[in-house]
Amino acid sequence: MDIKISKKVEQLAPSGIRAFFDLVLGMKDVISLGVGEPDFVTPWNIREKAIHSLEEGFTSYTSNKGMPELRKQIATFLKNRYGLEYDFDEEILITVGVSEGLDLVMRAILNPGDKVMVQEPVYVSYGPVVELAGGKVILLKTDIKNGFKLTPQQIEQGCKQGAKAFMINYPCNPTGASYKRSELEAIAKIIKKYNVLVISDEIYDELTYDFDHVPFSSLPGMKERVIYFNGFSKAYAMTGFRIGYACGPQKVIAAMTKIHQYTMLCASITGQIAASEALKNGSRSMLEMKREYDRRRKYIVGALNQIGLDCHNPEGAFYVFPSIKKTGQTSIAFAQGLLQKEKVALVPGVAFGKNCDQHIRISYASSYDNLKEAILRIKKYIKA
Amino acid sequence: MDEILDILANNARITIDEVAKLTGKKVEEIKKTITKYEKDGVIVKYKTVINHDLVRDSNSFVRALIEVSVTPQKDVGFDNVAERIYSFPEVTSCYLVSGAYDLLLVVEGENIQTVSNFVASKLAPMENVRSTATHFLLKKYKEDGQILKKKSDGKRLNISY
Known part of the structure; x- marks a missing residue:
């Protein structure tokens, strides 16, 4: 039978690096700097709580929005951590990771042809969730010269093109870039002037190293127009549990909940119980992991610059996005060559935007010994 | 605990150079701090955990x-x-x-x-x-915070976004 796939799906940017990914997954004894998740396992107290909940028979659905206890905990946590006030019942939704949340919000707010500002380089799902919801992407390019940060002027340009919403991810995957309060305030001013919605993905907030993280919705006048996304994957090394949450104006959360109840029903109860334990007793492990990442960050930035790959100093997350311009290779050729000759895996920059072909993403969520060995191998590869 | 002590407590064989890279501090500064710790008896000795x-x-x-x-x-x-x-x-x-x-x-x-x-x-x-x-x-x-059983290989995929 000649099956016809939806045009919208067929038109989604094909993942040019799929073949490269398949190559990596088929190889053994690789040092991997290509992983978008912590190299720690979930802290034991959290795993133990999940195991116990299974023994106790917590295996059912939960309320669509997520367990009320967890939503209450999140509300309290955000209040204490950032002074954010969200009503647990009307303004918080538990999702299957932030990824689901981003899809939901796009479907909830976009009509066909609505425009959304998206930064580049950007996490791989941003463009596709806009397009799948019928929206159009306005690309805002950032580069290494300004530390991969968006400027208020760029955002104003996007607003003038009629954008309905602005997506921001900070600290950013793949660049690690983040924003200080003053930088965010300058952006917020433009947002207010043009009456734009903000989709703020702050999943890496706890991994901010050089200054305190400031949620976009905590800025004056922003709460009514920001949908704040966060989750447990990165800070608590819980990627496999798939628990995220969205907080925002009641109207948007209600619309997102409507889609979520039909398409996802609810996030897994085991994951939600584990997340609740993470909020109760996870901060110690989280701070230990953060300290370790910060050391590796300092090491990797210094080492990359030393071997001749220009690398900016990222303020957060666990990625660096160095330039490979000097090698004259495309990012896929570079990554493929490095993998085959030196058995080091990383992600070609082009995965994060078509204008990012002179970069590679290195994840330093890998042990110090691995990083050291990988740097030696990259150095050898560049010299050859 | 001081960052340098924390690093040494986990790996006594690490070089001063490496400690400098991990902390973003100068080699001279690390050397001075460690020498002081040794003199003051904060660092008593460098040991290996043996199974x-x-x-x-x-x-x-x-x-x-x-x-x-x-x-x-x-x-x-x-x-x-x-x-x-x-x-x-x-x-x-x-x-x-x-x-x-x-x-x-x-x-x-x-x-x-x-x-x-x-x-x-x-x-x-x-x-x-x-x-x-x-x-x-x-x-x-388990001894000194170290689980002695050999860890199983990581379960992460080699590559992911």
């Missing part, structure tokens, strides 16, 4: 925890008797603890016999020692 079960001559090594009840002395309390006990090279650790007994010792020897001899001929007969209880260690699972 003796995996070493071939593990048959000639036993370790015991010994609970010791002692009679404290006027003015000096437990300190003098503790010193008399921990000065024996067989005693590798000595703690004053709260609870049902007073001193907790870790004692090492070549075999059960040598440790028993130490208890019977040296420790128990001491003037202020009232009683002892010896527990021979059968298996070590």
